Amino acid sequence: MASDLQSYAILFLIWLISTVLVWTIFSNFRTTARHFPPGPIALPIIGHLHLIAPIPQQAFHKLSKRYGPLIYLRLGSVPAVVASNADTAREILKTHEAAFASRPQSSAVRYLTYGSSDFSFAPYGPYWKFMKKICMSELLGGRTLDQLQPIRHEEIRRFLRLIHKKSNGGEAVNVGQDLITITNNIISRMTISRICSDTEGEAEEVGKLVHDVTVLVGTFNVSDYIGFCRNLDLQGLKKRYKDVHRRFDAMMERIIKEREEGRKMKMERGDGVKDILDILLDISEDESAEMKLTRDNIKAFITDIIVGGADTTAITMEWALAELINHPDIFKKARVEIDSVVGKNKLVEESDVQNLPYLQAIVKETVRLHPAIPVILRESTRDCKIGGYDVLANTQVFINAWAIGRDPNYWVNPLEFRPERFMPSNESNPNHHVDVRGQHFHFLPFGSGQRGCPGTSLALEVVQTMLASMIQCFDWTVVIDGETKTVNMTEGPGLSLTRAHPLMCVPIARANLVPFN
Numbered sequence: 001m002a003s004d005l006q007s008y009a010i011l012f013l014i015w016l017i018s019t020v021l022v023w024t025i026f027s028n029f030r031t032t033a034r035h036f037p038p039g040p041i042a043l044p045i046i047g048h049l050h051l052i053a054p055i056p057q058q059a060f061h062k063l064s065k066r067y068g069p070l071i072y073l074r075l076g077s078v079p080a081v082v083a084s085n086a087d088t089a090r091e092i093l094k095t096h097e098a099a100f101a102s103r104p105q106s107s108a109v110r111y112l113t114y115g116s117s118d119f120s121f122a123p124y125g126p127y128w129k130f131m132k133k134i135c136m137s138e139l140l141g142g143r144t145l146d147q148l149q150p151i152r153h154e155e156i157r158r159f160l161r162l163i164h165k166k167s168n169g170g171e172a173v174n175v176g177q178d179l180i181t182i183t184n185n186i187i188s189r190m191t192i193s194r195i196c197s198d199t200e201g202e203a204e205e206v207g208k209l210v211h212d213v214t215v216l217v218g219t220f221n222v223s224d225y226i227g228f229c230r231n232l233d234l235q236g237l238k239k240r241y242k243d244v245h246r247r248f249d250a251m252m253e254r255i256i257k258e259r260e261e262g263r264k265m266k267m268e269r270g271d272g273v274k275d276i277l278d279i280l281l282d283i284s285e286d287e288s289a290e291m292k293l294t295r296d297n298i299k300a301f302i303t304d305i306i307v308g309g310a311d312t313t314a315i316t317m318e319w320a321l322a323e324l325i326n327h328p329d330i331f332k333k334a335r336v337e338i339d340s341v342v343g344k345n346k347l348v349e350e351s352d353v354q355n356l357p358y359l360q361a362i363v364k365e366t367v368r369l370h371p372a373i374p375v376i377l378r379e380s381t382r383d384c385k386i387g388g389y390d391v392l393a394n395t396q397v398f399i400n401a402w403a404i405g406r407d408p409n410y411w412v413n414p415l416e417f418r419p420e421r422f423m424p425s426n427e428s429n430p431n432h433h434v435d436v437r438g439q440h441f442h443f444l445p446f447g448s449g450q451r452g453c454p455g456t457s458l459a460l461e462v463v464q465t466m467l468a469s470m471i472q473c474f475d476w477t478v479v480i481d482g483e484t485k486t487v488n489m490t491e492g493p494g495l496s497l498t499r500a501h502p503l504m505c506v507p508i509a510r511a512n513l514v515p516f517n
């Protein structure tokens with residue numbers, strides 16, 4: 001009896017192993033038969049899911065060194081390709097732009113974007129095109145940015161006052177946290193005229209919600225990728241999505257109702273300047289508009305802007321400051337430039353930035369090495385050939401902007417922080433003329449093409465001006481146990497480029513402080 005059982009067990013094991021083997025070989029064989037890009041051997045069921053955590057851009061980069069610039073992966077049951085150099089990025093983002101102009105929909109996205117009725121994740125189609133047009137002409141266009149400039153100006157001064165107060169106490173400041181508060185303020189004042197650094201009820205809620213949404217969108221839902229888990233909630237995420245969605249929706253509903261009542265009574269708001277919510281409500285009431293904006297569209301768009309804009313901008317400034325602390329010579333050179341262009345009696349302003357080429361080069365060099373969204377997410381909507389390989393419809397596409405910015409074929413000493421490479425005055429540098437807006441496919445910090453980042457101008461205004469004011473007004477050092485240290489630049493996990501160690505530093509106000517009150 002016992003030996004019978006044993007042989008059954010062995011038979012069962014053999015059956016199991018051979019099924020798995022055949023399955024693995026078959027699925028990998030199919031890959032080559034269709035002439036898919038190369039890639040590592042997939043495990044049964046999970047495919048390559050185990051290969052991409054916890055820091056996707058680094059994992060993809062390692063794989064590309066082994067398998068080349070276009071890799072085929074299976075994430076559970078979902079096919080995916082990873083593009084890791086400028087040529088494949090150009091083919092995807094430009095040559096076949098229309099085939100790759102959508103984004104994959106995860107369940108987090110569906111919950112938090114009112115069923116993808118937003119903008120960032122809306123499928124490439126008439127609604128997205130309509131929103132894109134008003135985004136560029138009105139919502140995030142030059143005129144709106146100009147009109148809302150006083151908000152940015154005020155918030156930068158608020159930040160400097162806060163840092164000044166802390167510097168008097170000689171305490172170490174978690175700069176990233178203060179920067180996030182300010183960028184949240186800037187974006188939510190520009191969109192809904194609310195501020196989130198006040199500590200009362202609703203205001204604080206905005207900041208908390210942004211954080212929660214970012215965390216959730218960045219959390220990888222295993223069930224999205226593995227077919228038979230579709231209806232399971234392995235990580236208990238659904239409850240969290242629902243909760244965050246409900247809180248956000250309640251807040252937005254309150255704000256919109258209030259605004260509508262004001263509009264009915266034809267109340268002019270204080271200064272007569274419209275925020276982004278006003279512009280959206282105008283469009284939704286416009287009978288002659290090409291498309292009717294629903295209430296969900298409005299709420300979802302506002303989620304997009306707040307979530308997409310605040311963290312990315314703050315994290316970029318945190319990386320920039322960290323690099324400047326580790327490169328005191330570059331910091332000094334930037335300050336000399338600011339002092340000679342702006343002087344010492346006036347705070348640097350947005351309008352000064354055009355005369356500060358070295359500062360601009362510092363920001364470019366920062367987003368080259370530390371793009372806030374290191375991997376650009378797209379999805380194919382029809383079959384295509386990329387680099388001679390087949391990429392079928394409904395394939396998730398990851399473009400590793402982080403790796404592309406470090407490609408030694410395009411960048412001399414790619415891992416070194418050298419703003420000089422972007423100086424327009426030095427024509428012997430191959431990259432002196434390269435801009436950030438996706439015209440050059442070896443430099444894609446804001447993506448490229450129609451689906452590229454619509455907030456680029458706003459982000460640059462904020463990052464450049466705020467960084468300039470931080471250089472102009474304070475010295476920054478990192479002191480641990482009485483010793484001056486360099487900053488640890490290790491990256492943290494997640495879909496945005498987080499820092500493993502928050503930047504804790506001690507600001508020291510300059511002797512002859514520039515007035516910013």
Ligand code: HEM
Pocket residue numbers: 119120121140187304305306308309310312313316367371372373376377444445446447448449450451452453454455456458459463
């Ligand atoms: C330094 C800051 C920022 C960085 C590095 C950044 C980067 C990016 C990248 C790489 C993409 C994907 C582009 C593509 O698929 O080709 C993107 C999309 C997007 N960004 Fe930004 N961004 C920043 C700031 C902002 C700001 C301030 C806003 C809004 C106020 C914003 C709003 C958006 C939106 C709405 C999308 C989706 C566009 C679409 O799907 O059509 N971003 N961003």
Ligand SMILES: *[C@@H]1O[C@H](CO)[C@@H](O)[C@H](O)[C@H]1NC(C)=O
Pocket residue numbers: 106107108221222223224225229230231232233234235236237238239241
């Ligand atoms: C994860 O994804 C699956 C499939 O899209 C979905 O049914 C499930 O609800 C998601 N889990 C959560 C917590 O949202």
Ligand SMILES: *[C@@H]1O[C@H](CO)[C@@H](O)[C@H](O)[C@H]1NC(C)=O
Pocket residue numbers: 420426428429
């Ligand atoms: C211009 O760039 C080249 C190459 O990086 C460098 O060797 C040279 O010193 C630079 N010239 C100036 C004036 O900065």
Ligand SMILES: *[C@@H]1O[C@H](CO)[C@@H](O)[C@H](O)[C@H]1NC(C)=O
Pocket residue numbers: 488489490500
């Ligand atoms: C930076 O931090 C990481 C852990 O996050 C550690 O492994 C590494 O040794 C640190 N580097 C330096 C130079 O201290």
